[in-house]
Amino acid sequence: MGRVLSLIRGCLAFVCTLANTIFWVLPIIIFSPIKLIPIPVISDTCSSLLDSCATAWITINGVIERIIHPVNVHIHSNAELSPKEWYMVIANHQSWVDILILQRVLNHKIPFLKFFLKKELIFVPFLGLAWWALDFPFMRRYSTAQLRKNPKLRGKDIEITRKACAKFKSKPVSVMNFVEGTRFKADKHRKQNSQFKHLLKPKAGGLAFALSAMGEHIHKLVDVSIYYPEKVPTFWEYISGQVKEVHVHISVSEIPTAMRGDYMKDRKFKIAFQEQLNQLWLDKDKTLDLLAQKKPANPKG
Numbered sequence: 001m002g003r004v005l006s007l008i009r010g011c012l013a014f015v016c017t018l019a020n021t022i023f024w025v026l027p028i029i030i031f032s033p034i035k036l037i038p039i040p041v042i043s044d045t046c047s048s049l050l051d052s053c054a055t056a057w058i059t060i061n062g063v064i065e066r067i068i069h070p071v072n073v074h075i076h077s078n079a080e081l082s083p084k085e086w087y088m089v090i091a092n093h094q095s096w097v098d099i100l101i102l103q104r105v106l107n108h109k110i111p112f113l114k115f116f117l118k119k120e121l122i123f124v125p126f127l128g129l130a131w132w133a134l135d136f137p138f139m140r141r142y143s144t145a146q147l148r149k150n151p152k153l154r155g156k157d158i159e160i161t162r163k164a165c166a167k168f169k170s171k172p173v174s175v176m177n178f179v180e181g182t183r184f185k186a187d188k189h190r191k192q193n194s195q196f197k198h199l200l201k202p203k204a205g206g207l208a209f210a211l212s213a214m215g216e217h218i219h220k221l222v223d224v225s226i227y228y229p230e231k232v233p234t235f236w237e238y239i240s241g242q243v244k245e246v247h248v249h250i251s252v253s254e255i256p257t258a259m260r261g262d263y264m265k266d267r268k269f270k271i272a273f274q275e276q277l278n279q280l281w282l283d284k285d286k287t288l289d290l291l292a293q294k295k296p297a298n299p300k301g
Contacts, residue, residue, distance in 0.1 A: 010240030
């Protein structure tokens with residue numbers, strides 16, 4: 001009977017979430033061409049309107065969750081957040097559910113989250129165009145082999161990052177970066193021989209480039225640690241009500257001037273930046289250890 005109820009709950013939640021997504025993605029796509037009008041007051045107003053649509057989409061997703069598959073999210077934070085501030089947001093990454101959790105706990109508290117996406121994702125039907133309309137930065141990373149074959153590509157990814165972030169200077173924004181670069185998996189963790197218990201090694205380049213591109217406009221770092229007491233859930237397990245409890249730790253700090261510099265050309269800065277990020281990751285590892293000591297969810301709760 002429990003499996004049947006989970007199936008019904010999951011199907012209902014999926015249909016409602018899909019309908020809500022279509023309802024809000026359509027106006028985002030329809031109004032997005034207005035952004036191309038080269039008049040700042042018009043393009044900025046349009047961008048704000050599109051962000052409001054996206055925020056409403058997340059809000060209604062939250063209502064669907066509370067009604068159909070409620071999750072007890074414990075937030076451990078005394079941080080003061082504001083939708084009128086610029087933020088760089090970093091978090092550990094274990095599942096696509098992380099994004100839903102981040103959107104839930106940060107919605108209305110900070111500006112709408114902008115995620116760094118792989119360039120190929122722009123071709124995802126409907127959502128790719130919506131992400132473009134919402135100014136999500138699309139990134140293209142060149143492999144070592146590509147750079148050896150074509151040295152002219154060196155530095156191109158940095159320039160793309162700068163251009164993507166330049167549009168964020170006109171109004172408050174939250175730029176999201178999963179510093180590990182990929183989701184945590186036990187086999188990946190073993191291959192890396194990571195010094196971290198709960199995390200993969202952080203990749204400093206993307207974060208350094210984004211901070212450099214944003215300059216002094218973004219000066220606060222929001223560090224989010226997500227812990228699932230039972231197991232890391234899939235999207236289906238989440239929407240079908242199999243996730244009872246999640247712990248989220250949020251800390252906010254000023255971004256030190258020592259974390260701003262030329263990551264590509266200044267080797268001394270590059271090493272110092274990596275050391276600072278590794279220290280952040282060591283602290284996050286300890287935080288996840290503390291969250292792991294919390295009492296697991298009661299299946300009947």
